[in-house]
Amino acid sequence: GTRKKTQDPPIEHELFVSLEEIATGATKKMKISRKVLNSDNRSTRIEDKVLTIDIKPGWKQGTKITFPREGDQTPTTIPADIVFIIKDKPHPTFRRDGSDIIYTAKITLREALCGTIINVPTLDPSRVRKLQSNDIIKPTTEKRLTGDGLPNTKQPSIRGDIVVKFDIKFPDTISRDQRDMMAQILRN
Amino acid sequence: GTRKKTQDPPIEHELFVSLEEIATGATKKMKISRKVLNSDNRSTRIEDKVLTIDIKPGWKQGTKITFPREGDQTPTTIPADIVFIIKDKPHPTFRRDGSDIIYTAKITLREALCGTIINVPTLDPSRVRKLQSNDIIKPTTEKRLTGDGLPNTKQPSIRGDIVVKFDIKFPDTISRDQRDMMAQILRN
Numbered sequence: 001g002t003r004k005k006t007q008d009p010p011i012e013h014e015l016f017v018s019l020e021e022i023a024t025g026a027t028k029k030m031k032i033s034r035k036v037l038n039s040d041n042r043s044t045r046i047e048d049k050v051l052t053i054d055i056k057p058g059w060k061q062g063t064k065i066t067f068p069r070e071g072d073q074t075p076t077t078i079p080a081d082i083v084f085i086i087k088d089k090p091h092p093t094f095r096r097d098g099s100d101i102i103y104t105a106k107i108t109l110r111e112a113l114c115g116t117i118i119n120v121p122t123l124d125p126s127r128v129r130k131l132q133s134n135d136i137i138k139p140t141t142e143k144r145l146t147g148d149g150l151p152n153t154k155q156p157s158i159r160g161d162i163v164v165k166f167d168i169k170f171p172d173t174i175s176r177d178q179r180d181m182m183a184q185i186l187r188n
Numbered sequence: 189g190t191r192k193k194t195q196d197p198p199i200e201h202e203l204f205v206s207l208e209e210i211a212t213g214a215t216k217k218m219k220i221s222r223k224v225l226n227s228d229n230r231s232t233r234i235e236d237k238v239l240t241i242d243i244k245p246g247w248k249q250g251t252k253i254t255f256p257r258e259g260d261q262t263p264t265t266i267p268a269d270i271v272f273i274i275k276d277k278p279h280p281t282f283r284r285d286g287s288d289i290i291y292t293a294k295i296t297l298r299e300a301l302c303g304t305i306i307n308v309p310t311l312d313p314s315r316v317r318k319l320q321s322n323d324i325i326k327p328t329t330e331k332r333l334t335g336d337g338l339p340n341t342k343q344p345s346i347r348g349d350i351v352v353k354f355d356i357k358f359p360d361t362i363s364r365d366q367r368d369m370m371a372q373i374l375r376n
Contacts, residue, residue: 110374112358114367138358139327170300170326171374178373179302185366185373186298186359 008080011071016089017055019096023123023150025057032082035072042075053084058099058153061088093121099150099160104167105131112137112168120164122148129162137166196268199259204277205243207284211311211338213245220270223260230263241272246287246341249276281309287338287348292355293319300325300356308352310336317350325354 015028030051035044051067063086071080094101105118111133118131129145142165149160174182203216218239223232241253251274259268282289293306299321306319317333330353337348362370 108374110371113362113374114371136358136361139356168327170324173324174301174373181369181373183298183302185362185369186296186301 007078015084057151195266245339
């Protein structure tokens with residue numbers, strides 16, 4: 001017949017990418033299996049195919065990469081598009097916030113009040129940034145280490161920041177003496 | 189014609205309700221304006237109507253109350269249903285979490301470390317609960333005051349809790365002397 005063929009709806013796959021891969025860009029090879037029409041235009045065989053995805057530095061979650069008509073072939077329809085959707089792979093150390101990455105430093109109350117030097121990791125395992133604090137660090141304090149975040153998609157030479165947040169560990173108990181002295185010091 | 193009439197899609201309105209109203213139950217009167225068919229079954233007039241909503245204690249956000257066929261009348265369609273959807277009116281003091289309400293107490297670092305008594309308000313303006321703390325309050329500490337939360341919808345005599353969280357205000361600065369003493373006390 002000469003009826004117009006309709007296309008199957010797109011087949012979507014999530015593609016989890018690490019922050020390190022987003023930082024540098026990466027190439028992912030995804031193997032798919034699909035039905036391919038034989039030359040009789042009726043029977044099909046299964047074929048494997050490798051689709052190559054070129055992940056650009058700074059790509060955001062939700063970015064879609066479409067491979068047109070790579071779905072199953074049938075005699076009567078147009079094969080579906082295959083779509084990969086970029087997702088952030090959960091990172092053990094960092095959380096993403098746009099082109100910034102968030103690092104939560106665990107410090108003691110003593111360090112928060114009396115000062116400390118924190119070794120802040122970056123996405124480059126060979127690089128650590130030192131953050132010196134002489135002021136009081138409050139639970140809401142944030143410090144920015146510029147230029148070690150993720151690249152801007154349009155201008156990869158421009159990078160976001162590492163935003164350092166603080167998880168301040170309080171002592172579990174203090175003695176009566178300690179408490180009295182503390183009350184004196186923090187009288188104001 | 190004898191063609192079957194179709195119904196217009198439901199008309200949804202958000203209905204903002206305070207936590208105090210959820211706690212006790214309340215009656216809301218909502219005035220709507222609607223087109224009503226005249227006796228000629230063709231021309232319409234505008235009529236106001238008051239819909240009464242009986243809010244039961246403990247109702248959750250998203251609860252829907254439907255008034256069937258209270259939308260505009262037309263010669264050719266079935267009037268739409270009018271639907272009210274319960275929303276929490278933002279509260280200056282409390283946040284809702286199921287049948288619990290969350291209260292964030294602002295305390296100083298001194299109070300967090302040395303103990304304090306906090307006056308915790310309730311949804312009943314005439315009632316305050318005293319919360320005594322002799323232990324260290326950490327930024328993650330939560331304390332429960334049972335029975336002053338919101339009623340359970342099915343059994344209004346059962347109520348949730350007030351969950352007290354803490355926002356610990358650190359000093360902005362400390363002197364070098366204070367810092368040295370603090371470092372001594374918090375050595376462990």
